[in-house]
Amino acid sequence: MTNDRPWLPYALILPSVAFLALLFVVPLVQTVWLALSENGAPSLANIRTMAGDINFARSVQNTFLLALAVIPVQIAIALAMGTLVSKIGAGRETILWIWTIPLGISDLAAGMVWLAILQNTGYLNSLLFGLGLIERQTAWLTYQTPVALFIGIAIAEIWRGTAIVMVIIVAGLNQVPKEFREAAEVFGAGPWTRFWRITLPLIRPALQSALILRTVLAFEVFAVVYALGGRNFPVLVGEAYAWQNQNQNYGVAAAYAVLIMVISLAATLVYLKIVKVDPERLP
Amino acid sequence: MANIVIDRIRKAFGAFEALKEVSLTINDGEFVSLLGPSGCGKTTLLRIIAGLETATAGDIRIGDRSIIGLPPKERGLAMVFQNYAVFPHMTVYENVAFGLRMQKADEARVKKQVEKAAGLLHIEPYLDRYPNKLSGGQRQRVAVARALAVEPKVLLMDEPLSNLDALLRLEMRTELKTVLQAAGTTTIYVTHDQTEAMGLSDRIAVMHGGVVEQVGDPVEIYNHPATRFVGGFIGNPPMNFITVPVERGHVAAGAEQLSVPQGAGDSVVLGLRGEAVALVPREAGLEMQVRVAEPMGSHLLLTGSIQGQPARVVLPPSEAVRSGDVIGLRPDRNRITWLSPESGKSYPPSAA
Numbered sequence: 001m002t003n004d005r006p007w008l009p010y011a012l013i014l015p016s017v018a019f020l021a022l023l024f025v026v027p028l029v030q031t032v033w034l035a036l037s038e039n040g041a042p043s044l045a046n047i048r049t050m051a052g053d054i055n056f057a058r059s060v061q062n063t064f065l066l067a068l069a070v071i072p073v074q075i076a077i078a079l080a081m082g083t084l085v086s087k088i089g090a091g092r093e094t095i096l097w098i099w100t101i102p103l104g105i106s107d108l109a110a111g112m113v114w115l116a117i118l119q120n121t122g123y124l125n126s127l128l129f130g131l132g133l134i135e136r137q138t139a140w141l142t143y144q145t146p147v148a149l150f151i152g153i154a155i156a157e158i159w160r161g162t163a164i165v166m167v168i169i170v171a172g173l174n175q176v177p178k179e180f181r182e183a184a185e186v187f188g189a190g191p192w193t194r195f196w197r198i199t200l201p202l203i204r205p206a207l208q209s210a211l212i213l214r215t216v217l218a219f220e221v222f223a224v225v226y227a228l229g230g231r232n233f234p235v236l237v238g239e240a241y242a243w244q245n246q247n248q249n250y251g252v253a254a255a256y257a258v259l260i261m262v263i264s265l266a267a268t269l270v271y272l273k274i275v276k277v278d279p280e281r282l283p
Numbered sequence: 284m285a286n287i288v289i290d291r292i293r294k295a296f297g298a299f300e301a302l303k304e305v306s307l308t309i310n311d312g313e314f315v316s317l318l319g320p321s322g323c324g325k326t327t328l329l330r331i332i333a334g335l336e337t338a339t340a341g342d343i344r345i346g347d348r349s350i351i352g353l354p355p356k357e358r359g360l361a362m363v364f365q366n367y368a369v370f371p372h373m374t375v376y377e378n379v380a381f382g383l384r385m386q387k388a389d390e391a392r393v394k395k396q397v398e399k400a401a402g403l404l405h406i407e408p409y410l411d412r413y414p415n416k417l418s419g420g421q422r423q424r425v426a427v428a429r430a431l432a433v434e435p436k437v438l439l440m441d442e443p444l445s446n447l448d449a450l451l452r453l454e455m456r457t458e459l460k461t462v463l464q465a466a467g468t469t470t471i472y473v474t475h476d477q478t479e480a481m482g483l484s485d486r487i488a489v490m491h492g493g494v495v496e497q498v499g500d501p502v503e504i505y506n507h508p509a510t511r512f513v514g515g516f517i518g519n520p521p522m523n524f525i526t527v528p529v530e531r532g533h534v535a536a537g538a539e540q541l542s543v544p545q546g547a548g549d550s551v552v553l554g555l556r557g558e559a560v561a562l563v564p565r566e567a568g569l570e571m572q573v574r575v576a577e578p579m580g581s582h583l584l585l586t587g588s589i590q591g592q593p594a595r596v597v598l599p600p601s602e603a604v605r606s607g608d609v610i611g612l613r614p615d616r617n618r619i620t621w622l623s624p625e626s627g628k629s630y631p632p633s634a635a
């Protein structure tokens with residue numbers, strides 16, 4: 001790095017920052033203004049309408065619960081898959097490719113796939129019926145079965161979103177030379193110790209990226225939920241969509257959008273603080 | 284007891300044979316160097332002993348117990364990796380302490396051992412730092428300290444001093460030797476540096492192309508190389524090899540008649556250390572055309588040819604030989620190695 005010109009890196013990223021500002025900050029300011037104004041004057045009316053809506057509390061709760069249920073499972077599965085695939089020699093690429101197929105499917109299509117499995121006349125019921133476990137078609141995705149609905153949506157989300165986490169984690173694992181694990185092994189560390197004390201700390205940067213990305217995406221969850229539960233399972237983006245299209249109330253929709261953004265930014269900040277990456281401690 | 288028996292170990296990477304039947308016995312407490320050119324399989328052999336690589340065939344026993352199927356952590360040895368493998372996310376202190384922590388040693392012992400090892404390798408000033416900020420040589424010493432801290436019965440070292448400056452290397456070498464000897468550690472030490480191997484080792488195993496060409500104590504290997512490769516690889520300048528005709532069981536070296544071992548054919552290779560000669564009048568010995576004479580202060584280095592074959596000899600600095608001279612050399616009969624021109628192997632010294 002050039003130490004005598006510390007401003008140089010900043011100068012180099014300036015164009016991209018300016019570009020982002022133009023295409024991101026302007027609409028952002030417009031949205032925030034839309035949320036925090038009424039008839040051209042500053043007002044909290046939209047926020048009040050949003051907070052007073054019967055679906056508001058449930059959509060916040062559902063979104064957070066879903067994120068809380070889905071993210072840890074996805075990270076755990078991705079770590080397991082990444083570790084497994086790193087032990088494989090031949091056929092590694094093929095396995096990675098198969099595992100990333102859900103990535104190539106749009107989230108609405110993913111929702112449809114799981115709808116085909118979980119709906120009344122779906123594959124799950126057929127299977128359970130065939131095995132003699134149920135006597136007639138069971139509804140999983142209704143207002144009366146919130147737990148089943150939640151689990152169904154969580155599974156669909158895990159299925160759809162784990163691959164992206166895994167790709168990031170595999171990239172992180174590839175950066176860790178095998179000698180570190182080998183040295184630990186020679187000095188008496190078992191597989192579990194090696195994972196916790198060597199591998200995990202060394203893939204911190206990848207883990208941080210994966211967590212941030214996954215969390216932001218989790219708060220934006222919509223299409224899968226919409227396909228499986230409609231408004232039986234209200235989530236934040238779903239509410240924004242409903243206010244925008246059904247109620248034609250752009251102000252309240254904007255209020256939801258701002259809320260989602262604030263939550264995402266806060267989560268990112270938390271990760272940056274908790275999963276700290278100290279460049280001094282990297283290979 | 285921590286003697287190591289390496290029994291006909293073979294290792295193939297696909298179609299490539301990295302090790303072709305390597306056998307080697309290292310006695311308890313012995314210091315054995317593996318010496319050989321790049322790519323001859325030294326690291327591969329160490330990794331197999333450590334359990335990081337699976338041998339294609341063969342057995343390894345430590346203290347008469349076969350360890351070939353055991354995972355690395357159950358083999359009870361320590362290793363210094365060629366590329367150090369010092370953990371970047373731990374301080375130097377925690378790196379050195381790692382093995383002890385895995386053994387669940389109490390804090391007092393950890394501290395004592397870390398300080399001892401760090402002192403020996405002169406890395407105390409860096410104990411609180413992260414390896415990222417250390418030089419290659421400093422990192423290498425952290426790797427050695429990490430291995431010494433556990434006081435292993437068996438220690439494997441893969442070029443542990445290669446990145447140090449000459450002075451520090453000499454000092455570390457002596458200290459390592461002292462400590463390992465005092466502790467009775469059985470050591471396998473990989474090096475490229477033949478002076479290091481000669482100075483440190485009880486015995487040296489010279490490897491070449493996946494086989495051990497010769498095992499012996501440094502003097503024996505220097506004076507009586509088992510193969511042409513060993514003679515050429517060890518010593519500076521390397522041994523001279525001159526193919527000479529045999530007449531009635533003798534080779535003529537000017538006025539001298541040198542008797543060759545039984546079994547030699549029409550010609551034989553005369554293996555001669557550069558300093559195992561004396562200057563004699565031209566017709567009284569082997570004739571050498573001197574191309575370049577280099578006075579080195581401590582000795583005089585002559586480069587030229589004997590019977591049309593390249594040769595390099597070393598004479599006392601006082602001899603007055605100049606570039607372009609033709610001189611006579613009388614070989615020291617006790618320091619001649621006779622080799623077969625076909626196989627490149629030497630005839631046993633006793634047969635001469």
Ligand SMILES: Nc1ncnc2c1ncn2[C@@H]1O[C@H](COP(=O)(O)OP(=O)(O)OP(=O)(O)O)[C@@H](O)[C@H]1O
Pocket residue numbers: 296299301319320321322323324325326327328365475
């Ligand atoms: N994992 C591997 N796959 C294929 N070939 C390998 C592998 N590891 C080593 N080899 C080959 O085996 C041979 C011996 O390698 P090794 O690392 O043991 O050499 P070395 O004697 O330690 O060399 P150096 O002195 O350069 O460290 C080399 O030709 C190398 O290319």
Ligand SMILES: [Mg+2]
Pocket residue numbers: 325326327365441
């Ligand atoms: Mg090597």
